[in-house]
Amino acid sequence: MPVYRRSSGETAEAEAARAQDVLRLWGEEEGAIAAKVNGIPVDLNAFVPDGAVVEPILASTEEGLDILRHSASHLMAQAIKRLYPGTKLGIGPAVEDGFYYDVDPPQSLTEDDLQKIEGEMGRIVKEALPVERLELPRDEVISIFKERGETYKLELIEEIEDPFISLYRQGEFIDLCRGPHVPNTSYIRHFKLLSLAGAYWRGDERNPMLVRVYGTAFPTAESLRSYLDRLEEAKRRDHRKLGRELDLFSIQPEGPGFPFFHPKGMTIVNVLLDFWRKEHVKRGYMEVRTPLILEQSLWIRSGHWDHYRENMYFTEIDGRPFAIKPMNCPGSILIYKSQLRSYRDLPLRMAELGTVHRHERSGVLHGLMRVRCFTQDDAHLYVTEDQIKDEILGIMDLMHHIYGDVFGFPYRVELSTRPENAMGELSQWEMAESALKEALDESGTPYKLNPGDGAFYGPKIDFHLEDCIGRSWQCGTIQLDFQMPEKFDVTYVAADGSHRRPVMLHRTVLGSIERFLGILIEHYAGAFPYWLAPVQVRILPVKDDFLPYARDVEAVLKDWGVRTEVDLREEKLSRKIRDAQLQKVPYMLVVGAKEAEDRKVSVRERAKGDLGEMSLEGLEDLLNQEFNPF
């Protein structure tokens, strides 16, 4: 009699059994949607070999959720094929928050069709169709999909080398699939179709475009509900909406991808940059500024002409060709080269809040997150080879300070290596890549490897911040560059009098100021911490009679360096409070007869509410307790 084992070590004997039967021996079949046999996920009705370890996969685990969603994508594809016969199928995987299926329907689909498809999915769920795995010889599989006109599937099969190929069938629906899946369609209860979008077949823009139908599925109604609530929350936090409501910035039809910063948005940016400058001075950087437009020949020499031309804007001055800078490095190099540099000058840390223009394709623009003109908090470090590691560690420390200590953002690190269109020698790339790795290892930073994602002039370490709804944004980057110094013949005089070539480090911390502001808006849902709030305190006179006192208080606060305004309107106090709350002003000061008499203020904090009356000194103490990274 075969023996089956549990991960805990327990064993049981039974006749040749399927995974579900083995789980039942231990009372573990409840809630399982698939099983793991010797660590490999399989269907519940898969036969288990003698001696195998069998564990349940629950829908509530990450692995189980993936299976549930993958099955949901099959369910959706089946519904689509029922409603729109002749639809050809692309691929339909589970993704981060749900699943999608790329389909090629005979007619175009609209949002209204989502409801219909959902309805049909509901019917298939009720049918409780068993989901069966088939393993058939290649030829047979090919003829099945030929017969069904599934040309995309045939293309996928061509790449599978195994003599046998697995398929999954539920009712009349058959799909090429590795599995595993839920045992029958009734397991998929809590799902929702979300959106439609175009997507190129196999992600290549030369291929035909299919319709990607997005949906999500969860094990319980509550978890589905909370996910949908989270989507709503994300909408509420959308920086484009808050940017308008809080009057921070706008993007006008006259400048697609070119944001306008309004006074309040600019205040936030300036506070942020004041902090940034202080921090950089502290860490031995000097600041420079280079021109926005430079002669085309410079860009040819730098390699941008060959590697980055499609993203650049060009112009002409006095009949000579010029380019608008898409990056700040060539300008920085010109400053470096403006005089002879000694090894004593290195490491030379040259920072620049550099405004760059890049031509982004119209479809990718997105509020402040993806624009055509942005300011990078750039820096170029000129270092000797044996300074590389320490300088990288120094930059990583700065990143950690700003992301972690100041903003409390979780972040991820990725190392990107040599891309296809790379410039320069392979050996230099290897040297550069291993220098970055060494720094990462020494600092003990966990990172993900992204082969082929480096810049054309060098490998890079990217820092991805995670925002409130789990999206990640690339902000900081450290790029190691042996190419530019070479191209521009950049040198320093070594101790022995010889001319040596420095290595160049390019780096940003915030990345793009625009994008960073967008992230901050969403992260704080517009309720900026006190130190960043465009208006820190709003003074609310109870009635006009107390305007003079309100002005007095305002003058005192301004003197303390607090960003203050007075609500001058002839409105009721409750109205003024409401408006200040909606503007997410951190502190409101109510001033009326009592306050004016005693030179006091009644303080209301936007989240805590009424804090009661206090003297101006008491207020000063209170404000001084607020977080301040300076």
Added chain:
RNA sequence: GCCGGUGUAGCUCAAUAGGCAGAGCAGCUGACUUGUAAUCAGCAGGUUGGCGGUUCGAGUCCGCCCGCCGGCUCCA
């Protein structure tokens, strides 16, 4: 750039079936003189994104262009 959707007052949204472009908020004017999340009244506000077409008649139907939204590809 590509696919799909969408565009009405500063904002949010109405306008049966192709038949007089409207409301709330915001703004302005006036009244009210206000104590912890919306005082009342009046006024003003529009080339319905643009251009062309169909029609007796177009916000509505068709075509092209532009912007925006969601994706794809690409990226700070």
